[in-house]
Amino acid sequence: MVSSQSGMGAIPFASGSGVSFRVWVPNVDGVSVAGEFNSWSPTAHPLDSENNGFWSTEVTVASVGQQYKFVIHEGTNSVYKNDPYARDVTSSVGNSIIVDLNFNWTSTNFSMPAWNELIIYEMHVGTFNDDIDPGLGTFRSIKAKLPDLQALGINAIHVMPAAEFPGDLSWGYNPSHPFAIESVFGTPSDFKDFVQTVHNFGIAVIVDVVYNHFGPRDLDMWRFTSWNQNNKGGIYFYNDDRDRTPWGNTRPDYGRGEVRQYIRDNALMWLEECRCDGLRFDATAFIRNIFGNNNDPSNDIAEGWSLIQWINNEINARQPWKITIAEDIRNNEWITKDTGTGGAGFDTQWSQEFVRPVRDTLITPNDRDRNMFAIRDVIYHRYGTDAFERVIYTESHDEVARSLNPQERPDHYRLPEEIWRGNADSWFARKRSTLGAVLLFTTPGIPMIFQGQEFLEWGSWADNTPLDWSKKDRFKGIWDLYQSLIRLRRNWFNNTRGLRGQNVNVFHINNNDKLIAFHRWENGGGGDDVIVVLNFSDRNYDSYTIGFPSPGTWYVRFNSDWQGFSPDFGNFPGYNTTAGRAIWGDTDGLTFAGNVGIGAYSGLIFSQ
Structure with a gap:
């Protein structure tokens, strides 16, 4: 009897009174399901043919937790194969297991972050x-x-x-x-x-x-039937040069x-x-x-x-x-x-x-x-x-x-x-x-x-x-x-929103001294604009001038040289700085400039 239940593999009925089995096996003489429910008989529970190589049946004596395999019949040969849709197996070379697909999901307030x-x-x-x-x-x-x-x-x-x-x-x-x-x-x-x-x-x-x-290895889908064109993998795989992977x-x-x-x-x-x-x-x-x-x-x-x-x-x-x-x-x-x-x-x-x-x-x-x-x-x-x-x-x-x-x-x-x-x-x-x-x-x-x-x-x-x-x-x-x-x-303290933004300007590149600085922002302004300064050299700087996108006090939100992260870090002061209108020197193309202190191999994060 063709199963009235949709879905592939082994699907228990909601009533608990049996299991539906369905598998795709084209161009064979017959398919059966064998398992603990029929003493692994290769003939006790045949599947009926549907369209396009699909076979199905319903086994009222089968139940959740029992082991099973499909039996593929081709001429005088029969071979036991694991269910390609098996939700559980005893091992990669073992048997398929009938699984209750239901689970007691409890409601949560979780939602996927942006x-x-x-x-x-x-x-x-x-x-x-x-x-x-x-x-x-x-x-x-x-x-x-x-x-x-x-x-x-x-x-x-x-x-x-x-x-x-x-x-x-x-x-x-x-x-x-x-x-x-x-x-x-x-x-x-x-x-x-x-x-x-x-x-x-x-x-x-x-x-x-x-x-x-x-x-x-341990791939029951390989040569699921005896048909394997060019001596290759059969119905689930390419049977020409497209089969090759590393x-x-x-x-x-x-x-x-x-x-x-x-x-x-x-x-x-x-x-x-x-x-x-x-x-x-x-x-x-x-x-x-x-x-x-x-x-x-x-x-x-x-x-x-x-x-x-x-x-x-x-x-x-x-x-x-x-x-x-x-x-x-x-x-x-x-x-x-x-x-x-x-x-x-x-x-x-x-x-x-x-x-x-x-x-x-x-x-x-x-x-x-x-x-x-x-x-x-x-x-x-x-x-x-x-x-x-x-x-x-x-x-x-x-x-x-x-x-x-x-x-x-x-x-x-x-x-x-x-x-x-x-x-x-x-x-x-x-x-x-x-x-x-x-x-x-x-x-x-x-x-x-x-x-x-x-x-x-x-x-x-x-x-x-x-x-x-x-x-x-x-x-x-x-x-x-x-x-x-x-x-x-993640803008935990609502003062680094720019780190979640689309915008970036790498405004300072010093390839001689190995420093780089960039600006991150979403919409701009206080709590949004972020300045990152990175020192890729084994050298400290007491006062290093860089540009800033706006005037006023820029606060150090993070200093990777802090000794709280390790007692042997330099604890070099990455002090808060005040950016003002620049009237001399290189301001990295920005209107304002300020001085920062930074330790060797260290990073600073500033915001207003």
Whole structure:
């Protein structure tokens, strides 16, 4: 009997009296469902054929929590396959589990912050906190640290991929079962409870999704049927040269309607069923181009581009307050253009044009080699007219990760470690990495930090090494520095509103002495205009003259050289200054000028 209930996979009836099963398997002789409810019989519960390769049935004796698989019959051969839509599995090589899709959501007052107010915290579930579940973090153990994140001031958590992957250790960018929650992190209910708890702390949840490839290991979708043209992946995958990716020849077939629907359904599952607040799409360059580049249109995948557009249009039509983020890493302004003009329709994208020049400038050993014009360019850079169409960062999982294959690429390190290898807790490493933090939180864009960055975590990040939370107490001043910057960035005290604004003027560039100053504002005026001064040299200045956009007293709201952040910082006075009409000297093209004091490798934030 064809199921009267809509939806794919295993869907329990609201009455509790059975389960609907539906699967897409074209060009086969038959499909059955086997499981604990029928002693794993390959024939007891056949599915009936619908249109276009879909099969369905209703099994009254099946119930939530039971394990199952589909059995594909082709001639005399029968093969057991996991449900591609399975919401839970016993393991990546185990069985599918029937899941109750309902959850007791309690009402909260949470609402998604505007893009210009977002502060993103990237985390990896397995390594963020293992205090409660020793050896491996879980959604449950993350909840124990939410008071710390709330106190820090971040208002969005970016969770690295949480779909079921092979084994217990992974970055998550190798999903075997895209609809299932990684079983070592918790159950589907654990994940929903995590989202609800995060919302109760006033924090959004953005989840990473991987659609540029699946697997390649433990992938039951691979050769789901015996049909595999050119000895490739079969119905879910390209069966020509478009299958190739750097992670395996498992690129989904974006031109096949059922596969497009599968990926679209997955995106909406995270946003609607799990109530996440946004998606970060991994490596979109490899969805739109075989080799992930901008330079050879002959290798573009048009249906990959249209799939992205369709998903973004669906999200905008259904839940326009939710954010979609692309990791394209190809400086492609079309990623964030509206779909109506031919763009991909993402709200924002990760900015390599920020992280690489900034890290290079901070890591460079000699002051004379630091390039203030490169810093100017990263402050000004935009993909479009909106400053918040880019996510900016100095650390992410890619920038700081231990190599999975040292023969292909070397290890990457945390910023303090890169500044002075083996001496990440040194004065130089702390001063220059925190100078990078000042630049991060004052530059136009959506700032993001990687887990532990706020308390000087060092070395290389790896998926088997939990965060050292003891550093939060050891480097409490660094934590306080990040907290202070985040509060100013969010206009916590209503005197730095310009840090949320679109406007910026880099009015002072001293490449000889390695100082730079810029003006941020939204509408201008008291509490809005912000002046940022950054010193990239190992030298203090008692009185350094810069221009100001308006006269009067400018108050120091932040000084990264304050000894409260570290006892060995210089505590060099970044005093309040009075700007007056300039009658001599270089005023940076501004009408008014004033003097500031600034310490070595330090940043100042002024406002009126």
